[in-house]
Amino acid sequence: MFISKLETRPPPGGGLGGTVRSASWFRGDAALFGGVEWQATDRLKLTAEYSSDAYPIESPSAFSRDSQLNLGASYKLRPGIDLSVRYLYGTEFGVQLTAALNPKEPANPSGREPAPPPVLARASAAALSWPASIGERDGFRARVTEALSEQGIRLHGLTLSGDSARVEIENTAYPLEAQAIGRTARVLSRLMPARIETFVIVPITGGMPVSQLAIRRSDMETLEHDLDGSWKSFARARISSPEGLTMPGPERYPRFDWRLKPYLAPSLFDPDNPVRADFGAELTAGFEPAPGWEIAGGIRKRLVGNLADATRRSDSVLPHVRSDFNLYDEQGDPVITHLIAARYFKPGRDVYGRVTVGYLEKMYGGISGELLWMPNGSPFALGIEANYVRQRDFDQLLGFRSYEVATGHVSAYWDIGNGFHAQLDAGRYLAGDWGATLTVDREFNNGWKIGAFATLTDVPYSTFGEGSFDKGLRISIPISWLTGEPNKTAYSTTIRSVLRDGGARVDVGGRLYERVRPLQEPALQDGWGKFWR
C-alpha cells in the first residue's frame, strides 16, 4: 500500500447506525476486482465478474465461496420487466423478476371515467324549447343536486342573484379539483335559467370555502370544442379567495355516512420476520351535524394476520411513546381506530382552523388544535399546531395509560416548484423532546408522492438507540393511477427501518394543509388539463 495508515480498517460493529462511518473509508486490505457486461441483443445482457472478496466472515455460515467468478444474464421480457439469473461463487444460483413502475406512465393517461355531460348552449334548439321559467320551477334545487351527484359532486349550497349563480361544491370523486369544477360548470350550463351569465363555483372542504372561481357561461359555450379550450378557459376564469361564510342548502346538513371495508396493515423490518401483516374488516362512520362539524369513528376487527406474533419488546430508555407498538398489536383486537369530534373554521380570509377532540389515533387521545395561514396562489404557508394528549391503553378501547404530554409545532410549507414540496416542523415531540423535522416530497401531478423525512431532536443518539434519530421514506400511490377510475383514495405508507421514541408526532387526521392545498392555486392550474375531461 501507498500510505501505511490506510492498511488497517477500524473494526466493524458498535455504534447505533444512522451515522456516516467515514473513518472506515479506504482503509484495510486492497485487491483487484472487476467485471464485464455484454449487451448481446437488444433484450439480452450477459455479465461476468471477478470478485476478490474472500468473505471470511460470511463463508461458510451464510454461503460457501468456492469460486471467484460470478456469472449473470438478464433478459428484458417487455419494457420495465426484466428476468435475470445468476450463478455466484460456484455454489449459489439465483433468479430475479423485476417489474419497474414509472409514475409518469399510467395505463390510462386521460382516465377511464365516463364522459362529462355536454355543455348546453343557450342558443341551441334544445335549450330554446324550454319554457322560460324552467330554471326556477319546483324541484330546481333537487335537479341540480341530482345532476351534480351523478358526476360525483355534492352540492353544498346554491344561490342565484342577478345574472350570477353561486354554487358551493364538495368534490367526492376527482383527484384533481379542476375536473370537478369543469363538470360542475357543464351541469350548470344545462340547468341554469338563461339569464344566468356567470357561474361562481366555490370548492368546499370541512365546511370551509377555500377558493372561488368565476366562470362565464358564454366561455363554456364557445370553448367546449376549442383546440386550446383548456388554457383559454383557465385564463378567463377569475380565481380568488372567498370572503365570509358558506351558504349551505337546507338538504346538506345533517349528513350521516358509514362504510364497511377490508383493511391491510403491514409491518416491515422486524428482524425476526421482516414482513408481517394483518388483514381484517374496518367499519367507519361519520356524522356532520352542521357546517364545519365532523364526528367520526372507526373500529377494526382482525380476521387473519401475524402482527400479534411479534415478541420483541422495547428497550427504549425514553418514555415508550411509539416503541410499544408490538404490545398494541398483541392486545388490540377489536380496536377503536379513532373516535373524534372535529370543528373546522375560517377565522380570516386566508386562515383556516381545526380543533379535534377524542381518540385521535391508535396510541393517543386528547385535544388537538391547528391554525393554517395559506393565501390562494402563494407558494408559502405557515401553520401552528398544539396538542395535549394521553397515551391510550394497549387494547385500544376506551381506557388510557398514565403518560400525558403537551406537544406542538410551528410548520412552514414551501412549494418549491417542479413538483418538489418542502415542509419544516419545529417544536415539541411526544417524548417531550424538542427539535425539528424536515420533509421533502416529489409530487407528480397524477397524485404520486415520494418523499423523505428526518427528525433531529435534543435526544442524544445514545439515548435514542438503534438508528440514532428518526428518519424514513413515505410513498403514496393514488388508486386512480392504477385503475384509471376517478377515486380520491391513495395507498400511502411510511417506511422506517426502525420505529423508536424520539422525534415522534401525534398522527391526528384532517390536518389542514393537505385539505386546503388541492383546492387552491397553483394546484387548480396544474390540474386544468382535466377541466374539459
Added chain:
Amino acid sequence: MMGFGRISRRAAAGAAALALLLAGGCSNLITTLGLGGDVAAVPPRLIGPERLRVTLPARDAQAVLGPVSRNSGVTVWQTLDGISLSFHSGVLIETRGLGHDLMSSDPAGTVAMLRGATDGGYYPQIRTYLDGEQRTVFRSFQCRRGGGSGGRIDEICVSPDETVTNSYWLDAAGRVIKSRQWVGPTIEYMETQQVLR
C-alpha cells in the same frame, strides 16, 4: 345500443392491474375494496334519431352511439356506458372515456380539404392529449390529400412520431357517411359508419 366501453374498459383495467401484479380481471375485487370509480355512467339523453356505428379494431370493440349535443357545428355522440365522441362535419375532434383520449383538435384544414377547398398542398392539424401527469400536450401534424376512389378521400398526416392515413367516404351531398380515422397512439384507428333508423 351496445357499449364498446364495456369491452375496452376491461382491457385497460387488465393492463393497469398487470402493472402492479394484481390478479388479472379483478374488477369485482376492486369494487368490493372501494377502489373502483366514484362516478357511474349516466344514460345518454339523446337529441335525435340518428345512430353511429363505431369500431375500434385495436381494442376489438364495437358500439352504436346516439347524438347528445350539437354546439358550434360539433355533434357529440355517446354510448350507453358513457363514452363520447365528438365530430365536426364528420371529422373526429374529441373522445372522452377511452383511457387515452383525444382531448381536442383543429378540424378546419381537414374539413376544407373534404370540401375540395384546398389546392392539394399541406395544411396543419394540431391535436391535444393528456400525458401521464394529466397535463395537456400538443401534437402537430402536416396533412395533405392522398388518393382515394369510389367516393373515398384519403388524408395523409405526418408528425415527428408517426404517419397516419385517414379515409373518408362521402355521399353525393358531400357528407361523411363512413370513415376510418386515427384517434391517438394507443387507441390507433377508429372506423365509423352512419346507421339509418
